[in-house]
Amino acid sequence: MTGPGHAGDGELLRYSDGELTPAEARQVRAHLDSCWQCRAELGEIEGAIRRCVRYRKDDLPERMPVPPAPWMDIRVRMAELDQVLAGRPWHARIWEEASAAFVRQRAWAGAVAVALVAALLVNQLRNAPAVQAAELLDRAIRAQETRIAGVEVKPRRIEIRTGSRRSVRTVGAGAKAASDGSLAAVEPLFARARYDWNDPLSASSYAHWRDALPEKRDEVTAVRDAAAPGREWYRVRTTTNANFLHSATLQLTAEDLRPVEAAFEFVSQDRVEISDLGPADSLTGIRPAESPPAVSPAVVSPIETARVAEIERPATPGEELAVWVALHRMGADLGEPIAVSREGGRVVVRGFGLNAAVGQRIASELAGNDRAVFETANAGADPAVADLRRGMAVQSASAARQGAQWQSEIEAKLGGRAEYDEFVDRLLSSEDRLMLRVHAVRRLAERFGPAEVAGLSPTDRGVLESMLREHGRAAEAEAAAIEERSRPVLQALGAHAAAIPALSAANWQESAGEMLTEARRAESLVAAMLGGVTAGSVDGPVEELPTRLLSATAALRLRASEFLRATIP
Numbered sequence: 001m002t003g004p005g006h007a008g009d010g011e012l013l014r015y016s017d018g019e020l021t022p023a024e025a026r027q028v029r030a031h032l033d034s035c036w037q038c039r040a041e042l043g044e045i046e047g048a049i050r051r052c053v054r055y056r057k058d059d060l061p062e063r064m065p066v067p068p069a070p071w072m073d074i075r076v077r078m079a080e081l082d083q084v085l086a087g088r089p090w091h092a093r094i095w096e097e098a099s100a101a102f103v104r105q106r107a108w109a110g111a112v113a114v115a116l117v118a119a120l121l122v123n124q125l126r127n128a129p130a131v132q133a134a135e136l137l138d139r140a141i142r143a144q145e146t147r148i149a150g151v152e153v154k155p156r157r158i159e160i161r162t163g164s165r166r167s168v169r170t171v172g173a174g175a176k177a178a179s180d181g182s183l184a185a186v187e188p189l190f191a192r193a194r195y196d197w198n199d200p201l202s203a204s205s206y207a208h209w210r211d212a213l214p215e216k217r218d219e220v221t222a223v224r225d226a227a228a229p230g231r232e233w234y235r236v237r238t239t240t241n242a243n244f245l246h247s248a249t250l251q252l253t254a255e256d257l258r259p260v261e262a263a264f265e266f267v268s269q270d271r272v273e274i275s276d277l278g279p280a281d282s283l284t285g286i287r288p289a290e291s292p293p294a295v296s297p298a299v300v301s302p303i304e305t306a307r308v309a310e311i312e313r314p315a316t317p318g319e320e321l322a323v324w325v326a327l328h329r330m331g332a333d334l335g336e337p338i339a340v341s342r343e344g345g346r347v348v349v350r351g352f353g354l355n356a357a358v359g360q361r362i363a364s365e366l367a368g369n370d371r372a373v374f375e376t377a378n379a380g381a382d383p384a385v386a387d388l389r390r391g392m393a394v395q396s397a398s399a400a401r402q403g404a405q406w407q408s409e410i411e412a413k414l415g416g417r418a419e420y421d422e423f424v425d426r427l428l429s430s431e432d433r434l435m436l437r438v439h440a441v442r443r444l445a446e447r448f449g450p451a452e453v454a455g456l457s458p459t460d461r462g463v464l465e466s467m468l469r470e471h472g473r474a475a476e477a478e479a480a481a482i483e484e485r486s487r488p489v490l491q492a493l494g495a496h497a498a499a500i501p502a503l504s505a506a507n508w509q510e511s512a513g514e515m516l517t518e519a520r521r522a523e524s525l526v527a528a529m530l531g532g533v534t535a536g537s538v539d540g541p542v543e544e545l546p547t548r549l550l551s552a553t554a555a556l557r558l559r560a561s562e563f564l565r566a567t568i569p
Helices: 009-017 022-032 036-063 074-086 090-148 187-192 203-211 317-329 356-366 383-395 397-403 405-414 417-447 450-454 458-492 508-529 542-567
Strands: 156-162 165-171 217-224 232-239 245-253 259-266 271-279 338-343 346-352 372-377
Touching (some): 090 203, 203 245, 203 259, 259 338, 417 458
Antiparallel strands (some): 156 271, 232 245, 338 346
């Protein structure tokens, strides 16, 4: 699906032509069942196709000019040549054929030799990073085996960061299964990517995931600490379009090839970062890279061929903020399927299935920033998501029939079908604009937690607050429009307002999360009232929908106001 909640014209055209995969076609059909706008656009496309076929069949033949001359029959000319050759001596014909074959053979031999050399060079250049990555990971696995040989293996502590949240987990031999509630949303991401969650910060887990990929691109770099020239790391980065985990990065110490850092970018635009904190019984939290144990040099000697780049310092939150400002300036932070992350010394912007024109605009906007890189990736159709949506459609089929009763009642209260259509169009348009702003705020909250904001300069903090203020005011205006537009209709249906408790979030990041939660609840209830219900939106009696929606719109407006107060002192 392309765009904020609707199928694009290209996707609908491919659907009508039968060019989508079965999973994609099922996804589009499920969307068409609940979206009158896309159904109308599909009808226009199919009508245009019918008119084109009718024109080519009925009108075009009559308008085509008469050919100036009949087509030449090549068979007559071939017969004449055969008669000429038949009259020549047999030994002359054999000599000419042999000579021509020899000349052709020499020409083709040279061309084939050049092609083979070119293919070998291209293959070598293409596979060089993959060979380096495989060799580096293999040596890291053997180094780990050497370290634990004859030594009691102790559990290790790792720190897991997702947006502004941080959790510490124990992994390794004897470690208990993690029960931290904050990791409940992280483990399913690794499960869908088939990446070992039991020990995610290990060379063996990384290599097992990488080896199973049918298509991948590797990048191996040498990283040097500018503050301590004697400290170096190797960084392996693997990207793929064939897995739910789009990009994974593993950082190894140059001394003993021990994993110390990892970063994971998923197709869902979730980002997870993991750091090694040392043995579980250590109170200092010093990473192994600062006090490496003695390891056999034959196993852990650095790979000189892996030194293909050197990075002086990692990208800063301020440099990432400059990229977000550029994206905001062109409106790409509103609804476009992009992800921004700091990877080493670069701020990487990835577009998942972006429109070509939008991708060119983003690349042009970032061209003057030597710390920013723009990449495109094919998001593809995820089978798990398609199955989930298909299951939701089945579960909500009966509820949709119940919710459809509200359509006729709303139409009657408004005075007719035309008034109903106008009401729905305005309500859904406000809802779409609201969700774009709320999701933009959520992404900024995930990328700029309290620690990142504290590290920004006063000027950068002012720029960030300006963007948040713009998004927050727009979200508050749309929330107010939704409430004011729907309140008279809902009250006419018997809805009564309930008291909405105020919330006191610790910071604007938490307030952004509360606003997103309330926006999603209001969105599902609006869909239920209009007949296109989803699973979870009709968890109570259908007759209570007007009251619940009235309360949800009031709560949404309150959460948007609370976000503005939390953002602006």
